[in-house]
Amino acid sequence: MVTETPQTRAPVAPVRTVRPTLVPVQVRPGASSNTKPMPVLDHGPRNKKQIALTFDADLTALMRKRLVSGKVKSYYNKALVDELGAMHVPATMFLTGMWMEQYPQVVRELANDPLFELGTHTYDHRGFAKHCYTLGTVPPGEMLADVRRAVVQLDQLDPHATRWFRFPGGCYDATALHKLAPAGVTAVGLDVPGADGFAKSAQPIVKQVLDHVQNGSIVVLHMHGGDNAPYTAQAVGPIVRELRARGYELVTVTRLVSRR
Numbered sequence: 001m002v003t004e005t006p007q008t009r010a011p012v013a014p015v016r017t018v019r020p021t022l023v024p025v026q027v028r029p030g031a032s033s034n035t036k037p038m039p040v041l042d043h044g045p046r047n048k049k050q051i052a053l054t055f056d057a058d059l060t061a062l063m064r065k066r067l068v069s070g071k072v073k074s075y076y077n078k079a080l081v082d083e084l085g086a087m088h089v090p091a092t093m094f095l096t097g098m099w100m101e102q103y104p105q106v107v108r109e110l111a112n113d114p115l116f117e118l119g120t121h122t123y124d125h126r127g128f129a130k131h132c133y134t135l136g137t138v139p140p141g142e143m144l145a146d147v148r149r150a151v152v153q154l155d156q157l158d159p160h161a162t163r164w165f166r167f168p169g170g171c172y173d174a175t176a177l178h179k180l181a182p183a184g185v186t187a188v189g190l191d192v193p194g195a196d197g198f199a200k201s202a203q204p205i206v207k208q209v210l211d212h213v214q215n216g217s218i219v220v221l222h223m224h225g226g227d228n229a230p231y232t233a234q235a236v237g238p239i240v241r242e243l244r245a246r247g248y249e250l251v252t253v254t255r256l257v258s259r260r
Contacts, residue, residue: 038186046216053219080233092188124146147185151165188253194219198228216256
């Protein structure tokens with residue numbers, strides 16, 4: 001098999017075309033039949049030199065209080081999204097329902113950008129297993145309704161939304177997978193945590209990602225900025241440049257798992 005060297009591989013900017021107005025649910029990326037347990041995707045094929053950068057938009061009840069009180073100006077990292085656009089970086093973004101309520105016009109703008117695809121991240125970013133950091137826990141009897149609530153919210157703002165889903169904090173157990181089987185979504189995990197949450201500078205984020213990626217990696221970073229992830233925008237440029245220099249193609253989760 002002939003492979004390209006990093007020196008001969010040039011990043012190709014995705015063509016920005018008009019997207020369809022409505023995509024049937026059953027053919028959307030990540031759509032799952034009611035299998036048990038719910039499927040979980042932690043990485044793509046290891047034989048393809050591709051990496052998916054993914055970004056979570058968290059908003060908890062506590063974060064919303066800080067936003068309303070003025071302690072935090074915004075939980076939308078526009079500088080990050082602008083950087084991704086300027087560098088023509090495809091990305092998959094996972095949005096909580098609370099975040100969508102706070103920034104509906106931003107969601108519409110992201111949905112209309114062919115570089116990006118959108119998935120869900122529950123309604124209010126509570127954990128789906130016990131002892132998930134300090135996130136609290138969704139009772140098992142409420143798990144399915146919580147996930148479906150966010151899916152409905154995203155569908156109202158994005159007519160071609162995926163059925164990719166991410167657990168808050170990456171926390172789940174057998175009960176959660178069983179309860180969410182009828183949700184019709186596929187959970188997207190990770191094999192490279194970006195460690196941008198509460199980071200003190202950009203450099204540790206860059207090092208964490210570059211030290212651990214491999215073919216098929218799914219990298220988790222955050223797009224809410226604020227006091228929770230203040231340095232992601234500064235880190236993404238060096239990460240993207242180095243990954244491309246190594247010959248990696250940056251793709252969405254959908255492209256990562258496709259047969260192309």
